[in-house]
Structures are given as structure tokens and as C-alpha cells.
Amino acid sequence: KADGRSTFRFYEQSMRLAAERRHILTLELRQALNENQFELYYQPIFTLSDDSISGFEALIRWHHPQRGMVSPAEFIPVAEETGLISGIGQWVLREACLTAARWPKSVKISVNLSAAQFDQAGLLDTVVMALEEAGLEPHRLELEITESIFLSNSRQNIQMLYALRELGVRIAMDDFGTGYSSLSYLRSFPFDKIKIDRSFVSGIEVDTRNLAIIQAVAVLGAGFNIITTAEGVETAQQLSRLRNEHFGEVQGFFTGRPMPAGEADIFIASKTASSARLLNELASSA
Numbered sequence: 331k332a333d334g335r336s337t338f339r340f341y342e343q344s345m346r347l348a349a350e351r352r353h354i355l356t357l358e359l360r361q362a363l364n365e366n367q368f369e370l371y372y373q374p375i376f377t378l379s380d381d382s383i384s385g386f387e388a389l390i391r392w393h394h395p396q397r398g399m400v401s402p403a404e405f406i407p408v409a410e411e412t413g414l415i416s417g418i419g420q421w422v423l424r425e426a427c428l429t430a431a432r433w434p435k436s437v438k439i440s441v442n443l444s445a446a447q448f449d450q451a452g453l454l455d456t457v458v459m460a461l462e463e464a465g466l467e468p469h470r471l472e473l474e475i476t477e478s479i480f481l482s483n484s485r486q487n488i489q490m491l492y493a494l495r496e497l498g499v500r501i502a503m504d505d506f507g508t509g510y511s512s513l514s515y516l517r518s519f520p521f522d523k524i525k526i527d528r529s530f531v532s533g534i535e536v537d538t539r540n541l542a543i544i545q546a547v548a549v550l551g552a553g554f555n556i557i558t559t560a561e562g563v564e565t566a567q568q569l570s571r572l573r574n575e576h577f578g579e580v581q582g583f584f585t586g587r588p589m590p591a592g593e594a595d596i597f598i599a600s601k602t603a604s605s606a607r608l609l610n611e612l613a614s615s616a
């Protein structure tokens with residue numbers, strides 16, 4: 331009995347500790363927004379048919395004054411639960427559009443949207459303002475959403491997707507294949523792009539089941555007339571496999587890590603100069 335009680339006390343204590351940590355994180359996140367501790371990194375995405383840069387995905391980074399770089403996987407969920415995501419998301423959209431406006435017109439920018447941002451009525455205005463302020467053409471902005479937006483308020487969220495699409499922005503389904511019913515979601519909105527999750531890309535050199543999934547998604551994309559993008563491409567072999575399967579685009583550490591805006595500018599300048607040979611060069615250097 332005493333044992334059970336101490337186990338419970340331990341449980342209670344760790345719960346309290348977790349709640350305290352979250353509370354501190356919430357306060358720190360609010361401060362981070364005010365004190366400009368966030369930065370966007372940009373990861374290149376390549377079109378396989380001509381090896382050109384299709385665009386970059388904006389990925390948020392938090393330079394915590396004591397803890398250094400904090401991963402979005404750690405703080406985005408907390409920002410979603412506390413509502414701070416709307417302010418952070420606004421900053422991300424603005425910053426990403428301003429950066430992309432400096433790039434050649436053929437280079438797009440992809441921005442991740444949380445389901446929680448769809449709960450805010452102001453999302454449409456936020457997107458319009460970000461585009462207008464930057465002077466960015468809407469078709470150069472792509473919004474990445476995950477299946478989570480279909481889990482609650484799905485009717486309302488789908489309406490929002492259509493309203494965003496009306497603006498001329500593109501809509502991509504991120505982390506495809508990891509949710510509960512990816513295929514049915516694919517039917518509920520005409521996505522411009524599906525990004526297959528990197529868990530399906532890893533090991534396609536040896537894992538015939540993952541390769542079969544990749545092949546199926548390539549066929550699916552062709553049938554739906556949707557661009558297919560493979561995330562998490564880490565090796566030359568994965569790249570050539572994806573090429574063989576006529577995948578549309580690749581993104582991953584092998585073809586380019588996420589980098590600060592200044593480096594992305596240089597990356598664009600150097601890659602457009604050496605253009606089509608880029609991926610072949612990467613492949614032969616590996």
C-alpha cells in the first residue's frame with residue numbers, strides 16, 4: 331500500500347514538473363517573439379525532370395538565450411496548445427514571403443501551417459498581408475498542411491483551404507502516409523502537391539516494401555495530377571531510385587540542408603549558374 335502511494339506521489343511530482351516546464355516554455359516563447367529570437371532556415375527542393383531549384387521550405391529555428399538552438403519539434407506543439415502559434419505563424423509567413431521576394435521568380439517558398447492556425451479567423455488576412463507587404467505573387471507561396479486539419483472542424487478547415495486557394499496560393503499535404511487515412515483526405519481537397527514522409531524514403535535502396543509505397547505514390551500523383559515530393563533524401567542511391575520512379579521533386583540532407591537566408595541566396599546564385607548538372611554532380615561526388 332505504502333508502495334502504491336509513493337508511486338502515485340512520484341507520478342504526481344513528475345506531472346507537476348512537466349506542467350511547470352511547459353509554463354516556463356510558454357513564457358519564454360512569448361518573450362522569444364518579442365525579442366526576435368526566431369530565425370527561418372530554408373531547405374532547397376529540386377525538380378527532378380530538369381534538376382532545377384523548385385523552391386525552399388521555411389523551417390523555424392529558436393535561438394534560446396540559455397539553451398541554444400531549440401528544435402521546432404519541441405516548441406511548436408506547445409505553441410499550438412497555448413495559442414502562441416498564431417503570432418509565431420504570422421511572423422513566419424511575413425518573414426518567409428519577404429525573403430522569397432528577393433529570389434528569382436521561378437523559386438517558390440513553402441511554409442508550414444499548423445491546424446491550430448486554421449482555428450483563427452484571421453488566417454486569410456495574415457496570408458494576404460504577408461503577400462502584399464512582400465510584393466510576392468501568390469502562386470510562389472505554398473502552404474504545407476498535415477492531415478491533422480481534417481481531424482476536427484474539418485468542414486470549416488476545408489472551406490479555409492478553398493479560400494486560400496482562391497488567393498492563388500498552392501496547397502501541399504505534408505508528411506503524407508503517416509496519418510490515419512491519407513487516401514481519403516486526398517479526395518477531400520484538390521491538393522497541388524503531396525510530400526511523402528521521410529520514413530518511407532529511408533531504406534528504399536534495400537527495403538522493397540518502402541520502394542513499393544514510393545512507386546504507388548508516384549502512380550497516385552500522376553493519376554491525380556499532383557506533384558510528388560520525397561522528403562528526407564539522404565543518399566545518392568535514394569535519389570536515383572526516386573528518379574527511376576519518376577518522382578517529381580526531392581528534398582533532403584543529400585541535396586541540401588536547411589540553411590540561413592543569406593546562405594540560401596548564395597545557394598540560388600551558385601546553383602542557377604551551374605544549373606542542370608547539379609544533381610548529377612552531387613550523385614557522382616557521393
Ligand code: C2E
Pocket residue numbers: 373388389390401402403406419422442443444474504505528561562563564581582583584588
Ligand atoms: P516538416 O514540415 O515535415 O519538415 C521537414 C523536417 O525534416 C525538418 O525538420 C527538416 O530539417 C527535416 N529534414 C529535411 N531533410 C532531412 C533528411 O534528409 N533527413 C532527416 N533526418 N531530416 C530531414 P525540422 O526543421 O526540425 O522541423 C520539424 C517539423 O517542425 C516540421 O516538419 C514541421 O512540421 C514543424 N515546423 C518547422 N517549422 C515550422 C513553422 O514555421 N511552422 C509550423 N507550424 N511548423 C513548423
Ligand code: MG
Pocket residue numbers: 387442474504
Ligand atoms: Mg513541411
Ligand code: MG
Pocket residue numbers: 504505525527561
Ligand atoms: Mg514533412
Ligand code: MG
Pocket residue numbers: 504505
Ligand atoms: Mg512534419
